[in-house]
Amino acid sequence: MRWAALGLVAAAGLSANAAAAPPPRWVDAHTHLSSRSMERAHRVMDQVGIDWAVNLSGGWPGGPLEESMDAAKASGRELVCTNLPWAAARRFPRFPEGAAKLIREAAGLGARCLKIEKALGLVVKKPDGTRVAVDDPWLDPIWETAGAIGMPVLIHTADPEAFWLPVDEHNERRAELTAHPAWSYVGREVPPFADLLDELMRVVARHPDTIFVAVHFGNRAEDPFWVAEQLERYPNLYVDVAARVPELGRHDPEKLRQVFLRFQDRILFGTDLGVSGEDFLMLGSFGEEPNRPEELVPFFDAHHRWFETRDTMPSPTPIQGEWPIHGIGLPDEVLEKIYVRNAVRLFGPPPAKATTWRMRPPYFRAD
Numbered sequence: 001m002r003w004a005a006l007g008l009v010a011a012a013g014l015s016a017n018a019a020a021a022p023p024p025r026w027v028d029a030h031t032h033l034s035s036r037s038m039e040r041a042h043r044v045m046d047q048v049g050i051d052w053a054v055n056l057s058g059g060w061p062g063g064p065l066e067e068s069m070d071a072a073k074a075s076g077r078e079l080v081c082t083n084l085p086w087a088a089a090r091r092f093p094r095f096p097e098g099a100a101k102l103i104r105e106a107a108g109l110g111a112r113c114l115k116i117e118k119a120l121g122l123v124v125k126k127p128d129g130t131r132v133a134v135d136d137p138w139l140d141p142i143w144e145t146a147g148a149i150g151m152p153v154l155i156h157t158a159d160p161e162a163f164w165l166p167v168d169e170h171n172e173r174r175a176e177l178t179a180h181p182a183w184s185y186v187g188r189e190v191p192p193f194a195d196l197l198d199e200l201m202r203v204v205a206r207h208p209d210t211i212f213v214a215v216h217f218g219n220r221a222e223d224p225f226w227v228a229e230q231l232e233r234y235p236n237l238y239v240d241v242a243a244r245v246p247e248l249g250r251h252d253p254e255k256l257r258q259v260f261l262r263f264q265d266r267i268l269f270g271t272d273l274g275v276s277g278e279d280f281l282m283l284g285s286f287g288e289e290p291n292r293p294e295e296l297v298p299f300f301d302a303h304h305r306w307f308e309t310r311d312t313m314p315s316p317t318p319i320q321g322e323w324p325i326h327g328i329g330l331p332d333e334v335l336e337k338i339y340v341r342n343a344v345r346l347f348g349p350p351p352a353k354a355t356t357w358r359m360r361p362p363y364f365r366a367d
């Protein structure tokens, strides 16, 4: 009752604050920003208090990475992850060694992280035409190199579990899958969801000197307590919350709060914010059309409120399912780590124009 009342009071003050552009207070460690849309990206970031962002779509050296790095430098508010040209795995038996060279080159250009797309495990093929499993030893030079140069690996494996289930009235993600029929894996030649997650955890186990950030809350927000077991087992494992607050928020908030308290040094704030061109906006996920500008502030406000209060509130991403979510009300010192400090620790010095070193007053809390 008390929390609900506080939430209401704070929410009433929110619209005035939001209109006046909130002070920067968090780092979005999971974004996809087009290097040609940085001015628009800055406007978006200013509207919702993102001090700086990690762009997971940098490309590779000789691909668009140089352009991404130039844009990041000019921006002063962006760090960049490099990617790998996975289509080449089908053609070159020595792809992993080539990829390792690209990673070193990307680090030389200033990339701070390596982002592995979900294609690995689902569709990437070897020269003999077989699927490359996430834990295929063939790829070990990639993980070893990232570990050797201290570059964290952000890895997306699989997809929401519902994408493996028939798209019918029992499927919780029916709205999302109806808007994007190609996202469904039913009838496609892909491994079962659980097998992909097992492959991922075997890689994490085999490379203890490499830091893995399993994005989308360990790629298994449907079962955050399974993810907590993995965090317990593997000190080199980190997670972000990108596009998964709706899944996380439906679990027992007190139990989940304990997970966030226990692993407060290895959880990153991130949203899967996408900005490209003059029109494209993605807020975690989207329907048949990209997200509308007026959805931006409520989306980020819902994240604040979820982290900072114990309110029950509507999902920030209704296309993923319309259930209410339950806030976990973290203490300030934990918020500061998840919003800012863990990203600095993991990715190194923030970009030139970063200002967020100290936690700003939490948004929703009355004290």
Ligand SMILES: [Zn+2]
Pocket: 030, 031, 032, 056, 242, 272
């Ligand atoms: Zn993403």
